[in-house]
Amino acid sequence: MSLSESHYAVIVVGGRPSGATLATRLAQGGLRVLLLDRATFPSLPAVSSPIIYACTMALLDEIGAPEAEYAHNTPKIRKLVSESRDYYRAIATIPEDRGRAYAYAIDRARFDHALWRHAANTHGVTALEGFGVTDLLWEGDRVIGVEGMRHGSRKAERFYADLIVGADGRWSLVARKVDAPLYNVDDSPTTSLYYAYWRNLQPYDLDEPLMVAHSTLDGLGYLIMDSADGTAAVVCEGHAETIERFSQGAGAPEALYEALLQNAPRVWARLQGAERVTSVRGLKHVPNYYRQPYGKGWALVGDAVHHKDPLGGQGVYDAVFSAKALAEQYLAHKRGQLDYESAMQGYKARLEEETLPVYYNTLAARANLAPSDPFQRLLGRYLVESPEVIEALARVPARMGDITQVMTTRHIVLSIAKGAARDVRRALTGELSPSAVPPLPIERAQGVQETNSYQQRLGCLGWLLALPAIMMFGGLAALRRK
Incomplete structure (x- = not known):
């Protein structure tokens, strides 16, 4: 579809899971959508939990996203292991849900690229990667468009729409430009995390793909998740003040990450002879919040509207659920079934109904990272x-x-x-x-x-x-x- 026609029903700023699935749903509902992302694909997002369960895959089924593409060469995880040092462990089998009794620790670069391609190939979607939005366009107190530039260009371009959606993550430009207020904020105690992907880990005694959660019972928790192409994600998370104690004298993030791993002998033992195949990525003082999800001419989805500690592994689900809820409410408005305010109030209500209980449970679960007696x-x-x-x-x-x-x-x-x-x-x-x-x-x-x-x-x-x-x-x- 030509970009010369610069007015759309919806412009989605951000093309990762929430934005790509939102654009797909809206276009499948008959709307003309412009999907923008400053990145080019495939590429890694900011820090994100890679785990997805059947509930997430069921939402992707609804838009026809092929599992064979977004989970290509990724092992099916059927068992979860939880260890508390060498004191005890629990082994759980993932229950069957809608025909799937497994989870994936996805390669986010592959996953995001698959959803972007699926959106771009959907009739009604114009997908433009490598386009950075720099500002919003206003008519009075209403948002009516975006302004930005393509990578390598100094020429500003403008696009207009009935609705501008920020799917641009926790540091959302759209949210900042509209000054969307925060609520349900919880920042005590905050956590920090670091992770990287590894290859050739020492085997576990259960010879199958696993997600192993390991607690050292001193304020730190670890995850080892078998992922795509024979790699494994190795994550360390803890209360920010605990992480900061390890950071003293550690220098670069790689040194801090290694010091954290050495604190867990069972984790460190599995890394003997292994190769780290990505850089170390991290997030300090993980934010926990909701933002006002809509206003005049704008809305927010994904991490832009709601973010919580990745401890519960719900980030991708929340992203694609928020996209579904907004798409269904806004399509009802465009079809004349609801006025705009009622449609968006319905979106907020559905978002909170689905995510608030898990949000509070996740905040409570952070206490499990504290030292135990x-x-x-x-x-x-x-x-x-x-x-x-x-x-x-x-x-x-x-x-x-x-x-x-x-x-x-x-x-x-x-x-x-x-x-x-x-x-x-x-x-x-x-x-x-x-x-x-x-x-x-x-x-x-x-x-x-x-x-x-x-x-x-x-x-x-x-x-x-x-x-x-x-x-x-x-x-x-x-x-x-x-």
Whole structure:
């Protein structure tokens, strides 16, 4: 479609997942859309969680985005592992959802490029990469267009539309130009993270594609996710003040990242002989917020409208969901079914209904990065030894369950009671817990013995710690019955 016709129904500023899928949906609904991005594709975005579950893929199915392209040569992850140092671990199987029982740790450059191509090939979309928007155009208090330049050009170009959408990330130019107010902001305590992609990691004892979450229980958490072309994403996240302690004297980001990795012996062991194949990328003081999602002639989607800690791995889902919600509401307006204000109020309501519960749960989960005491470790082991709890927890990141349905007083008390009973039995029989963390293959080769029998045979100590809590709970229940 020719750029000489400079008026569109919608201009989307930003062509990564939220912008590309929004442009596709709007064009499939019959609108003429201009999709702009200052980058050229394929290229990496700013810091982003690469994990996607079936719920995200189902949204991409709706617009016909081919899984074979956006997940090309990317292994299907069917199991999630959560380790707490060498004290205990849990292994969860990703539940089936709409015919998929797996997740991907996608290559974001490949993923974003596939969605950009899909949008560009959709009738009604004009896609222009390498075009940096520098300003918005106004008519009174209403946004009516954008101004910018192509890479390598000094000539400003202007395009006009009924609606200008900022899909341009957490530092959104559109949001700044319209002065979109922030709300639901939470910045205490903030986290920071660093990551890179590696190749030829030492194998895990489970010989299949995995996402392994590892906590050192001292304020830092790690993720190792098998990704495209035989690579793995290796991420370290922690409270910003904890990260800053490691940064003293570390110098460049690469040195800081290496110091953080060395803090986790099991993670560092898997990197022996591995090759880092990307630069180290990071984000300090991860912001958590919502922005006012619309105004006169403008709207926001993706990280521009809502951003939260990547701890929960929900960033890509939130991006493509916000695109769907805005597209459906705005198309209803263009078809005369809703006036503009009602349509956009509906967009805001749908966005918050879908994302606010997960937002608050993610903020609460940051507490898990804090250093833990022995009783918290014991309780954690009791919880992960419960198959019902593990199955329920595996449903949470896939948006098939709510963490508040799992971490109830009933679940916790039952887990303590059953766990203490199992510890007594193990103390008598000498058996290990199923949550025991076995040595890595490389550790076995170096003669490391079975993991920390002291931690796995707490036995009577576990029982003595748990018994007062059980008695207190029983006493309170009896008082309530009276």
